[in-house]
Amino acid sequence: MSTATPTTRTRLLLDGTGPDREAHLARYGPLPRSGCVDLLTTVQDSGLTGRGGGGFSTATKIRAVAASPRRPVVVGNGLEGEPLSAKDAVLLARNPHLVLDGLELLARALRARSAILALPEAADTTAIGVAAGDRGVEVVPLPGGFVAGQETALVNQLDGGPAMPRDPFTRVTDAGVGGRPTLVLNVETLAQLALVVRYGASWFTSIGVDDDPGSSLFTISGSVRHPGVVEAERGSVLRAVLAAAEPRKIGAVLVGGYHGAWVPASGLGVRLTDRELATYDASVGAGVLHVLDDSACPLAHAAEIVDYLASESAGQCGPCLNGLPRMADDLRRLAAGARDPALPGAIRRLSRLVTGRGACAHPDGSARFVASTLDVFRGHVAAHLEGWCPSAQRRAAS
Ligand code: SF4
Structure with missing residues (x-):
């Protein structure tokens, strides 16, 4: 199934040719004609996992749809609801045809009824609009929002409903858009799949680590001189990936976005794999790396994030209506120096209470972020309860 093997192993995702398809084919080679069995075998052997946040096995998702006797719908998810992530927008602008290749390969292999690319309506869709042209992919602009890109919320919108998650017990792979089995994959996952099918599973697994192969896009933001999107091998050391963005004085790094967790400055040697990041209850997720300067109060920053999540x-x-606003309020009071020793316990109790009680994972992700804030910044919490902030002292000293 492989064609030419490219010499540059990373930056393949970002060094695209924009909407020019001839240039795209010259750079990456022709799109192979893969049947469903071949495609599934290759994707399975590659170990490719979703790059949108969940990290599920891509082969497992494809297999679930392929097993249905009904012709499915294939959806590229470019909604990118995470405010700290820009990788999908950058990928779509620089390499729209690679994303479309992934959609086309899957649509052909699964004999899909339709192929849809869902994008935020506020996004600049010029490149992808031109590229989609005659490729049989319908580009659908949708309202954005943090939970809008959640799989069932996306399907809901494509069916004309609101951006709300659906009944979690009905999988979209069984009944999604228009009641048809629906395969929803993040746009980076589609681009990775297009490379895997072109160059083969062993090409993909030749970088990364055994249980987490390949590369990922990472969005680096916060206290850095050069924020932006980079491609790096899975298993790269966090400090090395951040170096490209020239971070300032690192207090901690939020890995995985607003539903992610903090890695303290002492943990910058961690490798970016789900296994190693589990030490901090984090995962690679959608590749968000947000640097918090050591002169910024982490509790105030976290309170703003939880406010937004609420x-x-x-x-x-219930957990979202009642639990998240209360958690945001308590965290804000702690950050503001309320000096109430009952606050940390109350916040922890709330985070346990909301977990597993929503129709989607929004409360769970929010609670994980809050728990990580209290764990990693234990010293800050204690100082705030005594009426002072270590970050404010650092600011004053500098
Ligand atoms: S848990 Fe929250 S975000 Fe998820 S469906 Fe319920 S209210 Fe909406």
């Missing part, structure tokens, strides 16, 4: 819920389940 405001972004779809407001249809």
Whole structure:
């Protein structure tokens, strides 16, 4: 199934040719004609996992749809609801045809009824609009929002409904868009799949680590001189990936975005794999790396994030209606120096209470972030309860 093997192993995702398809084919080679069995075998052997946040096995998702007797719908998810992530937008602007290749390969192999690319309506879709042209992919602009890109919320919108997650017990691979089995893959996953099918599973696994092969896009933001998107091998050391962005004085790094967890400055030697990041209850997720300067108060920063998360819920389940605003409020009081020793315990109790009680994982992700904040910044919490902030002292001393 492989064609030419490219000499540059990384930057393949970002060094695209924009909407020019001839240039794209010259750079990456022709799109192979893969049947479903071949494609599934290759993707399975590659160990490719979703690059949108969940990290599920891509082969398992494809297999679930392929097993249905009904012709499925294939959806590229480019909604990128995470505010700290820019990788999908950058990928779509620089390499739209690689994303479309992934959609086309899957649509052909699965004999899909339709192929859809869902994008935020506020996004600049010029490149992808031109590229989609005659490739049989319908580009659908949708309202953005933190939970809008969640798989069932996306399907809901494509069916004309609101950006709210659906009943979690009905999998979209069984009944998604229009009741058809639906395969939803993040746009980076589609681009990775297009490379895997072109160059083969062993090409993909030749970098990364055994249980987490390949590369990923990472969005680096926060206290850095050069924020942006980079491609790096899975298993790269966090410090090395951040170096490209020239970070300032690192207090901690938020890995995985607003539903992620903090890695303290002492942990910058961690490798970016789910196994190693589990030490911090983090995962690679959608590749968000947000640097918090050591002169910024982490509790104040976290309170702002939880406030945002509370405001972004779809407001249809108790944990989001009641739990998240209360958690945001308590965290804000702690950050502001309320000196109430009961606050950390109350916040922890709330984070346990909301976990596993929503129709989607929004409360769970929010609770994980809050728990990580209290764990990693234990010293800050103690100082705030005594009426002072270590970050403010650092600011004053500098
Ligand atoms: S848990 Fe929250 S975000 Fe998820 S469906 Fe319920 S209200 Fe909406």
